[in-house]
Structures are given as structure tokens and as C-alpha cells.
Amino acid sequence: MYAVALNGSPRKDGNTSHLLAEVLGPLQQGGWNTETIQVGGRDIRGCIACYKCVENKDQRCAVDTDEFNAILEKMLQAQALILGTPTYFADVSAELKAVLDRSGLVSQANGVPFRGKIGAAVAAVRRGGAIHAFDTINHMFLMSQMIVPGSTYWNMGIGFDKGDVRGDAEGMTNVRHLGAVIDWLGRAVSERIDSYPAP
Numbered sequence: 001m002y003a004v005a006l007n008g009s010p011r012k013d014g015n016t017s018h019l020l021a022e023v024l025g026p027l028q029q030g031g032w033n034t035e036t037i038q039v040g041g042r043d044i045r046g047c048i049a050c051y052k053c054v055e056n057k058d059q060r061c062a063v064d065t066d067e068f069n070a071i072l073e074k075m076l077q078a079q080a081l082i083l084g085t086p087t088y089f090a091d092v093s094a095e096l097k098a099v100l101d102r103s104g105l106v107s108q109a110n111g112v113p114f115r116g117k118i119g120a121a122v123a124a125v126r127r128g129g130a131i132h133a134f135d136t137i138n139h140m141f142l143m144s145q146m147i148v149p150g151s152t153y154w155n156m157g158i159g160f161d162k163g164d165v166r167g168d169a170e171g172m173t174n175v176r177h178l179g180a181v182i183d184w185l186g187r188a189v190s191e192r193i194d195s196y197p198a199p
Contacts (some may be wrong), residue, residue: 001186002033004078006071008085008096010041015124015165016084019157019175023082023122026179032186037074039095040086042067046094047101053109061102072103079190080118080182081146083137090129092136104140114144116189118182122155122175124165130156149185151178 005024009016017036024034043066052062059076060069075081083100085092092100107114119141123130134154141148155178157171158164165171 001031001079001190002035002077003027003080003082003182003186004074005034005036005082005084006039006075006096006099007036008040008083008093008099009124010093010095011086011162012038012041014086014162015157015159016040016086016122018163018165019122019124019155019171020082020084022172022175023120023179023182026176026183027080027186030183030187032080032183035074037071039071039099040093042095044068044071044095044098046098047105051109053106057110059106059110059113061106063102068099068102071099072106075103076113078117079186080120081114081141082120082122082182084122084124085133085137087123087125087129087133090132092123092133097136100137100140104144107144112145114141114146117144117146118185118189119144119146119148120155120178120182122157122178124157124159126158126160130154147185147189149178149181151175151181 121137
């Protein structure tokens with residue numbers, strides 16, 4: 001099985017990356033192939049609502065002048081998506097929002113290939129607003145008929161400077177547990193994914 005983590009923070013070794021690494025640990029121990037893709041700071045533009053993906057039905061965004069389609073290809077291959085973001089004004093980073101909007105629409109336009117995949121959100125936060133960022137990611141997952149696992153608390157870690165989140169013992173315990181739950185859930189659904197009910 002393959003899990004891809006998208007780091008929506010422009011800080012490659014910031015708190016978001018620490019949270020994602022902690023989620024991936026139990027998956028790696030469980031034998032999953034894992035990959036972390038840097039999204040924050042890359043050339044990824046927002047959806048322009050051209051709806052060419054609805055016409056083309058080729059599981060790609062028609063706007064092919066930035067780095068989005070390469071990321072989408074990995075998302076479509078994965079059995080589990082873990083999307084991480086810093087909290088910017090109580091929401092996700094601009095690059096991650098662009099990925100959410102474009103991948104969600106391409107999925108809807110192509111028979112919902114995200115259906116039955118596991119989707120988990122994590123948010124790094126200095127103080128407040130993480131729940132809204134967490135919800136933004138989960139909205140795309142739920143509208144795409146994905147399976148969203150829970151953990152011991154909301155999937156967030158508190159910290160400001162790079163690495164501070166490692167001092168949030170409860171947050172780190174929560175995301176480690178999230179990784180274990182994704183591993184368990186992936187095994188539980190892997191043999192039944194082809195029978196996921198269509199609407």
C-alpha cells in the first residue's frame with residue numbers, strides 16, 4: 001500500500017513536516033510505501049473554473065503550466081492521503097487550498113476516483129484557528145467519498161518556531177495514533193475497495 005503526505009507549509013522542515021513524519025512512522029513500520037511531497041512554496045495556482053476537466057475526463061487538470069498535475073498523479077495512485085498545513089489566518093496555506101480545489105474538482109469530473117481512499121488532515125498552529133484549517137481539508141475528503149479516520153483528539157500540533165511542535169506531547173501522541181489507525185484501516189479496506197458503493 002502507498003500513502004502520500006502533502007506538506008502545505010513553505011517551511012520544508014517546519015512544524016507541519018514534523019507532524020506528517022510522525023503520522024507516517026507507523027505506516028512505514030507497517031510496510032507501507034510512503035512519500036512526502038512539498039506543496040508549500042511551489043508553483044501551484046488556484047482553480048480557474050474552466051471546467052475543461054469535466055469535458056476531457058482524463059484525470060488531469062487542463063491547466064498544465066504549473067506543478068499541480070504531477071502532485072495529482074501521486075494522489076490518485078495512493079490508498080491514503082495525509083494533508084498537512086500550517087494555520088494561516090485560521091485556514092490552510094494558499095498552495096494547499098489550490099490543491100484541494102483542483103484535485104476535488106478533477107475527482108468529481110472523473111467518476112470520483114478518490115472514492116474509498118483514506119484521507120487524514122493535520123494542522124500546525126501557533127495558538128488558534130487549527131480546527132478551521134482541519135475542517136477545510138476534511139470538506140474535500142468528505143465530498144470526494146473518502147474515509148476519514150479519527151484519533152485521540154483533533155489532528156493538530158502546537159508550536160511556532162521550527163520543531164516546537166515536538167514539545168506538544170499530546171499532539172505528537174495523537175498524530176502517531178492517527179498513523180496507526182490509518183495502517184489498521186488500510187488493511188481492513190484493502191480487500192474491499194472495489195466494492196465501495198457508488199451513489
